[in-house]
Amino acid sequence: MWCHRLTHLFSSTQCLLNRGSGHQISWQPCYRKSFPAVSRWHHMAPASLNCAWQLHGDHLELRYAETLMRFDYVWLRDHCRSASCYNSKTNQRSLDTASVDLCIKPKTIRVDETTLFLTWPDGHVTRYGLEWLVKNSYEGQKQQVMHPRILWNAEIYQQAQVPSVDCQNFLETKEGLKEFLQNFLLYGIAFVENVPPHQRGHGNLSREDQSCLFSSRETIYGRMWYFTSDFSRGDTAYTKLALDRHTDTTYFQEPCGIQVFHCLKHEGTGGRTLLVDGFYAAEQVLQRAPEEFELLTKVPLKHEYIENVVGCHNHMIGVGPILNIYPWNNELYLIRYNNYDRAVINTVPYDVVHRWYAAHRTLTTELRRPENELWVKLKPGKVALFVDNWRILHGRESFTGYRQLCGCYLTRDDMLNTARFLGLQA
Numbered sequence: 450m451w452c453h454r455l456t457h458l459f460s461s462t463q464c465l466l467n468r469g470s471g472h473q474i475s476w477q478p479c480y481r482k483s484f485p486a487v488s489r490w491h492h493m494a495p496a497s498l499n500c501a502w503q504l505h506g507d508h509l510e511l512r513y514a515e516t517l518m519r520f521d522y523v524w525l526r527d528h529c530r531s532a533s534c535y536n537s538k539t540n541q542r543s544l545d546t547a548s549v550d551l552c553i554k555p556k557t558i559r560v561d562e563t564t565l566f567l568t569w570p571d572g573h574v575t576r577y578g579l580e581w582l583v584k585n586s587y588e589g590q591k592q593q594v595m596h597p598r599i600l601w602n603a604e605i606y607q608q609a610q611v612p613s614v615d616c617q618n619f620l621e622t623k624e625g626l627k628e629f630l631q632n633f634l635l636y637g638i639a640f641v642e643n644v645p646p647h648q649r650g651h652g653n654l655s656r657e658d659q660s661c662l663f664s665s666r667e668t669i670y671g672r673m674w675y676f677t678s679d680f681s682r683g684d685t686a687y688t689k690l691a692l693d694r695h696t697d698t699t700y701f702q703e704p705c706g707i708q709v710f711h712c713l714k715h716e717g718t719g720g721r722t723l724l725v726d727g728f729y730a731a732e733q734v735l736q737r738a739p740e741e742f743e744l745l746t747k748v749p750l751k752h753e754y755i756e757n758v759v760g761c762h763n764h765m766i767g768v769g770p771i772l773n774i775y776p777w778n779n780e781l782y783l784i785r786y787n788n789y790d791r792a793v794i795n796t797v798p799y800d801v802v803h804r805w806y807a808a809h810r811t812l813t814t815e816l817r818r819p820e821n822e823l824w825v826k827l828k829p830g831k832v833a834l835f836v837d838n839w840r841i842l843h844g845r846e847s848f849t850g851y852r853q854l855c856g857c858y859l860t861r862d863d864m865l866n867t868a869r870f871l872g873l874q875a
């Protein structure tokens with residue numbers, strides 16, 4: 450179900466973005482020597498309509514499994530999987546791409562039931578499985594999502610009844626870890642239950658020692674952080690004030706991928722945690738105001754962290770748009786949203802800035818809809834909450850009394866690496 454939702458999302462943006470004039474790819478002039486373009490379709494067998502191909506001056510056109518693909522000849526030479534061009538033990542290219550003639554074209558081409566054969570002018574033969582080509586072609590990739598997800602508002606998330614994973618299962622069994630990761634990848638949040646209320650318990654969830662699960666990302670806040678409302682750092686997080694929804698470390702060139710929260714103590718009232726699916730809100734913007742969505746993907750902004758308290762002097766700047774999409778399929782992969790930490794806007798001309806403010810307002814309205822808000826109370830020593838900081842916004846209610854939280858940021862690449870190792874699409 451989610452797959453269709455997203456395919457729909459991406460294909461509508463695709464049209465949108467392709468129309469934008471700034472988005473057009475300008476082709477370099479091709480200096481290939483004249484090549485007799487064969488303008489008729491070759492079918493592999495008279496009876497088979499499954500596969501057909503056609504040679505053009507600078508590319509091969511191939512139709513297979515209902516996909517029409519176009520391959521540049523240099524691309525076809527560059528991706529050769531023969532033993533001399535590719536080391537299948539290390540999965541690395543051995544061919545020096547810079548040694549390929551940019552005007553190269555195959556001397557002969559042949560296709561059978563499963564394979565495309567190309568012979569190059571120097572006699573070298575390249576073979577491609579047709580399935581491999583579908584999977585690896587631009588056209589094939591364009592139809593796929595990189596990260597399957599279930600976008601949610603409070604009702605969708607609650608009805609899904611996503612189970613928390615028990616801490617011991619998570620740490621000690623492959624199934625527990627896999628279930629946790631699957632939930633996390635689909636929803637962008639995941640809870641681990643029965644975490645011991647002391648700090649080590651939390652550390653075990655993410656440190657490189659013993660359990661070897663994920664590595665934490667060391668930042669200006671340290672590797673693991675313990676914080677309370679003592680204003681030990683120059684940031685509102687270290688007070689008792691409410692924090693509106695935001696993502697963290699927007700002022701890093703690469704914002705932290707994952708954040709883990711574990712409540713150690715709270716003697717007082719308030720302090721609930723707010724979670725909002727930023728991608729769900731962005732999808733609403735795309736559907737209601739596609740040109741505003743596009744603007745939010747295009748306008749670069751700075752976020753900034755300037756801190757001068759005793760012992761801590763930091764000045765961080767991160768640059769990027771609020772919404773980041775993969776250009777080939779328009780899939781959203783990162784939202785950078787923190788109104789507290791957004792820096793002076795000096796990267797945008799005045800007329801664009803006004804439209805940007807309107808687009809920002811539309812997104813903010815979606816993010817603030819009460820039906821999109823998931824509120825949870827982190828009880829001391831019960832759950833650890835993992836948050837995808839590239840997708841989910843978090844915030845907190847103001848509170849009274851003594852409240853101590855600990856947590857860490859995790860390296861996103863390592864978590865996705867583990868997920869892929871367990872057979873998940875990540």
Ligand SMILES: C[N+](C)(C)CCCC[C@H](N)C(=O)O
Binds near residue numbers: 670684686695696697
């Ligand atoms: C989580 N921890 C308390 C360490 C950091 C708080 C960082 C707060 C900062 N305004 C931001 O949003 O990035």
Ligand SMILES: O=C(O)CCC(=O)C(=O)O
Binds near residue numbers: 697721722844
């Ligand atoms: O105090 C909280 O619950 C969260 C504060 C916050 O936004 C953060 O630490 O990143």
Ligand SMILES: [Fe+2]
Binds near residue numbers: 686695696697843
């Ligand atoms: Fe935060």
